[in-house]
Amino acid sequence: MRPVRALGTAVMISALTLAAGCGSGEKAPDEAAGGAVTVQAANGAVTIPAVPKRIVSLSPTHTETLFAIGAGPQVVAVDEYSTHPANTPKTKLSGFKPNAEAIIAHKPDLVVLSDDMDGIVKALEKVKVPVLLEPAATKLDEAYDEIMDLGTATGRTGEATKLTGDIRAKIQQTVAASSKGKGLTYYHELDNQLHTVTSKTFIGQVYGLFGLQNIADKAEKAAGGYPQLSREYLVKSDPALIFLGDTKCCGQNASVVAKRPGWQDLTAVKKDGVIELDDDIASRWGPRLPDFVKAIGDAVQKAPAAQ
Known part of the structure; x- marks a missing residue:
């Protein structure tokens, strides 16, 4: 699921540091990337017209990732099981029994989920809402790839790159010491x-x-x-x-x-x-x-x- 930029002018900002949640120190998305981006997700090539400002996450894992890469301020609603971090905009939305009307009511410009339950992906695509289907990872490389997908989709490529690097380094350090x-x-x-x-x-x-x-x-x-x-x-x-x-x-x-x-x-x-x-x-x-x-x-x- 490697991300592909729709505009060739995009530049990865590798010097960005990982944002630590909401607050006055929160970095803005990489607006310089400009225009649309296309991400290769499990539901195909998904084009996101602009940096999303109203994200709905129906996956606890992806909610954590969005906040970890500094995209928390862009998230307007999460599912009932998205419990981390504590400041997530938790709702009664369900990832197991998703309701298209309830999701659309939050006026999302991007929906992220890990399961396509009850045909929710097609239901949202039908009303032109960009949807990223990023299933449960089956190996470590898939986990890293999905973090990068979310970084590309949210204008947070630099932060996503840093996060995956930090995760790899910490895991390697622990394994080497054990x-x-x-x-x-x-x-x-x-x-x-x-x-x-x-x-x-x-x-x-x-x-x-x-x-x-x-x-x-x-x-x-x-x-x-x-x-x-x-x-x-x-x-x-x-x-x-x-x-x-x-x-x-x-x-x-x-x-x-x-x-x-x-x-x-x-x-x-x-x-x-x-x-x-x-x-x-x-x-x-x-x-x-x-x-x-x-x-x-x-x-x-x-x-x-x-x-």
Whole structure:
């Protein structure tokens, strides 16, 4: 999804520093870019006539990105799950059951979403509203590419370039400092029904940066990368590390899971290897990805070496 400028006069302003939210110090969009830009998104080549001033985001990840690249003042409405940063213009708009009329009521000149639910993309395109469909990333390069797409679309190319560079550097630094991961087994919990991820998912690939071994990879019915494990399988696998990505949604924590049948004898439970993650950070592929990576790196360094 590489961005293409419609006008050849556009110049990347690489010296711009990352804006830190709203306020008097907020930099204006790169108006010098001028005219229309075209972004190659999942819904094709999307032309944005001018720097958007009324953006609606129906994706929590993309909302975070928009604010991280300094485009927060251009955002007029976000979906109900866009909880970060705290000053987002949160509404009752839904990304799961989008309502075209409700979205149009905000008079957007750009709508950003990660899922085309109920044909919302065509519904908005029909009334000439530019829509960027940027699906959940399946690998790190896609996450970086989507940040650059949003930077191009909002006149914030310089800020987007800096952000992707910062994310890459922080991840590389964490991984380089975490040398004990190779061979360690782990389980990442999505909910308290033991749904998890395999190594081929985006989340699984993040863990793979450390050389960790995913116990779910050998589970049956792993098609799609999100199997549901049985209690017996998990107990038998006895992962060295357990990462809980359901602390908010399902009220799970180290003490709660230790009371599950059979879990008291798990290595991770006995050796303080249960890590409580922030659901939002662990499930999004945007600016806070380095925080997720850091949580994994810290756990790896504290864990006993693989046998």
